[in-house]
Amino acid sequence: MKLLIIEDEPEMLENMVQTLERQHYVVETASDYKSALHKIGVYDYDCILLDITLPDGNGLELLKALKSSGKDDGVIIVSAKDSLDDRLEGLNLGADDYLPKPFHMAELHARVKAVLRRRHFEGNQQINIGNVAVAPESREVKVDGNPIVLNRKEYDILMYLITNKKRLVTKSALAEHVWGDHIDQADSFxxxxxxIKNLRKKLEHATITIEAVYGVGYKLEVM
Incomplete structure (x- = not known):
């Protein structure tokens, strides 16, 4: 899962990044309005952590831009501005949650998990697809009830394909979502x-398959 943190306080930003990276998220950052606007325009995120007060603009304007573009990224407003008006405006604009500063990092992680679960997994603690069961919070994967061991990237690829099941996922979208925006600098895929090759081997007894669309990308199918 890929997150974007939009926060201009360096110490707060670093604490948030370290906390969420320890939970195996791909985390990108922006510390001002201009760079944040660029990122939400170019990349897709599972959840955006959005500060309202930025040095060169208002975070609520970023939320308006995100929603007007038709994107469905999850949004948690994280801000010291805890007025009722700000909270209501953010939620009315389409934010999923509002977390006032100061807060404990454990609560931040819990709020992120809740938004991801609601948006991608309909609130379920476990995802079942074919004979494969995935527990997102523990990152456990089972085939016919038997655990299989995936490395971090194999798991992230599987989860991205599951959340986009039956849809064609381009190689560039998959790479950017699992490895982050620095993937633009890669020479090849x-x-x-x-x-993908290793993941297919580990899923050989599964009733799901990762189909390659030559020259384009991949699609998850249930057999």
Whole structure:
């Protein structure tokens, strides 16, 4: 799962990044309005943590831009501005939650998990697809009730394909979502082929299959 933190306080930003990276999220950051606007326009995120007060603009304007573009990224407003008007405006604009500062990092993680569960998994603690069961919070994967061991990237690829099941996922979208925006600097997608090959082997007894669409990307199918 990929997150974007929009926060201009360096210490707060670093604490949030460290907390969420320890939970195996791909985390990107923006510390001002201009760079945040660029990122939400170019990339897709599972959840955006949005500060309202930025040095060069208002975070609520970023939320308006996100929603007017038709994107459905989850949004949690994280701000010291805890007035009722700000909270109501943010929620009315389409934010999923509002977390006032100061807060404990454990609560931040809990709020992120709740938004992801509601948006991607209909609130379920476990995802079942074919004979595969995935527990997102523990990152456990089972086939016919038997655990299989996936490395971090294999798991992230599987989850991205599950959340986009039956849809064609381009190689570039998959790479950017699992490895982050620095993937733009990569010369090829050979590293994806390797991870997909290993993932297919581990899912050989599963009733789901990762189909390759030559030259374009991949699609998850239930057999």
């Amino acid at each position: 050979d590293f994806i082929y390797s991870q």
